[in-house]
Amino acid sequence: MRLYRVETQLLSLAFASIFSFNIFLIASIVIRFVYPLISLEGMGYWTIRSSPVKLTRLYIHKFIISFFPILIVSEAISYFSVFPFGKDRNIGLLMAIISLFIALTYVSLGLGMGGYFANYTEKSPVRIASSRGATITLLLGLVLISIFMGIIFVPITFYFQSLKFNTEFFTSAILGALFTSIAISVPFNLLGLKSMKRDF
Numbered sequence: 616m617r618l619y620r621v622e623t624q625l626l627s628l629a630f631a632s633i634f635s636f637n638i639f640l641i642a643s644i645v646i647r648f649v650y651p652l653i654s655l656e657g658m659g660y661w662t663i664r665s666s667p668v669k670l671t672r673l674y675i676h677k678f679i680i681s682f683f684p685i686l687i688v689s690e691a692i693s694y695f696s697v698f699p700f701g702k703d704r705n706i707g708l709l710m711a712i713i714s715l716f717i718a719l720t721y722v723s724l725g726l727g728m729g730g731y732f733a734n735y736t737e738k739s740p741v742r743i744a745s746s747r748g749a750t751i752t753l754l755l756g757l758v759l760i761s762i763f764m765g766i767i768f769v770p771i772t773f774y775f776q777s778l779k780f781n782t783e784f785f786t787s788a789i790l791g792a793l794f795t796s797i798a799i800s801v802p803f804n805l806l807g808l809k810s811m812k813r814d815f
Contacts, residue, residue: 630775633696647744653729653733657738678722693714724800725752769788
């Protein structure tokens with residue numbers, strides 16, 4: 616679909632729809648693969664707790680092995696989603712930066728909530744990903760979709776209406792995404808780390 620030939624109002628709505636679906640896809644992947652990570656330590660988790668391994672280090676390892684695959688998927692989706700809207704590098708750069716913050720936010724959310732609602736007796740990651748805690752995490756993820764949508768909607772709408780790159784709008788969108796990512800990531804990572812240190 617050559618969407619760059621469509622009217623500007625439809626372009627903005629189409630871009631927002633694709634963008635929101637992309638975030639929902641990332642949220643779904645995080646719920647399926649990142650959320651169960653701490654619970655999958657299982658009943659053998661006591662061996663880690665009794666070993667000299669620092670739980671902070673373990674948590675960071677889990678975060679890293681989760682973050683980079685999600686980041687790659689997020690950036691790939693973002694890259695291919697921009698094609699129908701023309702070949703403007705500024706739009707591609709904006710989406711690449713926003714996608715980085717989205718990956719960081721959702722991995723933090725999934726790992727933190729996965730630690731808080733950890734169930735070490737459950738061996739099936741599918742059941743863990745469909746538990747009550749996973750549902751709550753997904754609902755929080757849906758709220759975040761609306762927040763990220765609000766962040767990019769104004770600069771994207773202005774761009775499609777004027778077909779001009781506005782530095783102030785794009786900078787404000789990046790700063791808004793950065794602030795949102797930090798505000799969500801830090802508390803949820805602290806929650807996940809604290810959950811790993813509680814009594815087993």
